Amino acid sequence: MAREPIALLTDLERHFAAGDVIVRALQSVCLTVEHGDYVTVMGPSGSGKSTLLNILGLLDRPTAGTFHLDGIDVGTLTDRDRCHLRARRIGFVFQSFHLLAHISAFQNVKLGTIYTTTPRAKRRTLAYEALERVGLAHRADFLPPTMSGGERQRVAVARAIVANPSLLLCDEPTGNLDTETGSTVLDVFAELRQSSDLTLIVVTHDPDVGDRADRTVHIRDGFMVTT
């Protein structure tokens, strides 16, 4: 039996009302992502990449069109079900990290587990392992404002992978990293894909990231450009 694609977007539209003008951030987007795929999304600034990722991460709702996650039309789900999917199935690395400034890197990572069903006793271990994976075990007790941009980005990656998601969405996860640490993060992704059935969708400007991916989709002015 063929599995449903993990993400299926059909005629997706996302419009924003900015004053009098309507910004069409996404227009008739159709996209199929199979389980285990590694897809990069590329396109100029303002083309709608983050908007697309937000919808895939159930952080935003499309203006029109449908999004099926594992065959389920998520537009029909209750808020509670969408929350459970976010907590248990999806990991998200934000373009601007969104770390809480007043708690340590370790606690920030642990925050990725508290809305899951992971037993409390196991969360500390998971958080520590995730930090170790991105090479930041020695920064566990640092507060985010005292860390470098690259370190913060890796904390954000650790938080996204800590709950072992099946769909990992990354908005420029290597944007602030030098080539070497960038490739550490990419190695982590590769490892995760090997050890589990992880699906990766990564927004990037970095051709290195694109090279490692199975395929790349391009977006321009809200339209998908097939290559």
Place this chain on the structure above:
Amino acid sequence: MFFDLISEARTGLLTRPGRTALTVLGTVLGVAALVATLGIAKSAGNQIVGRFDELAATSVVVTSTLGNDQVLTLLPWDSEQRITRLNGVAAAGTITPVATGGALTAAVPIHDPRGQAEFQLPVFAVSPGLFAAARTQLLTGRTFDAGHSQRQDNVAVLGPGAARRLNVTYIDRLPVIFVGDQAFVVIGILEQVGRTPDLADAVVIPEGTAQHIYQLEAPTTVQIDVEIGAATLIAEQAPIALAPNTPQDLRVLKPAEPTQLRADVADDVNVLFLILGGVALLVGAIGIANVTLVSVLERTGEIGLRRALGATKYAITAQFLLESATMGFMGGIIGTSIGIAVVAVVATTRTWTPVIDPWIPLAAPIVGTLTGLVAGAYPAIRAAGLEPVAALHNA
């Protein structure tokens, strides 16, 4: 789930102690103002009633003079003895106005044409126990005893006003005053006239003397000082003791029921202060609401992040409500303590007895908690209702 909620709320409160303290401070001020206002009101009310009690609740007056100087039954000369025998009476004495036929009173027998040295002063005949029964206080000298009355001595005690007008200040040289052509030796001067304001400007003489000189027919009024709680009983027994055959012909003045009186006065004062306390609480509550509102709005980004990580609206609302309720509760406890301390200090400096209704220390923290809940509810529910991405953008 529940433990997560508590631990997240605790983290939320403890990671930014400064912000938490500021928010709590709002509640502290509001609740402290409320408790202090109510406590001071209660103590003041109690104090007023207490003072009132002392003089009024223990005074019973029996008089034979009905309206229009009509007298149906004469009081006996041994009224004082009859009443003092009753159980519950601390002191008793008669007081009777004396008709002197318009005689003027002077301190010296010489007529001084330049200034007024003669006055028409009221003269009262009293039995020895009256001074204690009326709770008068002596400025100097002494009051009468039974001997003065029996011997019909020409002695007098002056009310404070009378002493001033007659210019009598010292009694060690046995000053003499003249009422008409009758001479009296002043043996004492009153400072306070207590329950018998009539004595303020009066010349007070022994009953026996008045009988002898002015042919006083009978006493007209008995002043009784009763023990606390005995007023009602004595008010019933006194007329029977004084006029066993015609007790209904005597008029009895007894104090209003003290419990009723206490409640009335306390109510009046309480309403006033309850309004003040309500205003204080309202101002405090607006303060709390304001600070809570700002601090939740400031955390919209955090709410967006938690939502993105999978927190339900319910989890967010519960966490933020728990936080603001906890702050409200702590503020309520601290505020109550401060309020009580303020009441104690104010009462002590004014030498009142501090009185606080027992429900106040229990209710105040609840009021604080509720204020915190109400203040936190609006911003928390609003922020939880945003789509995660919208909340994140607010960061």
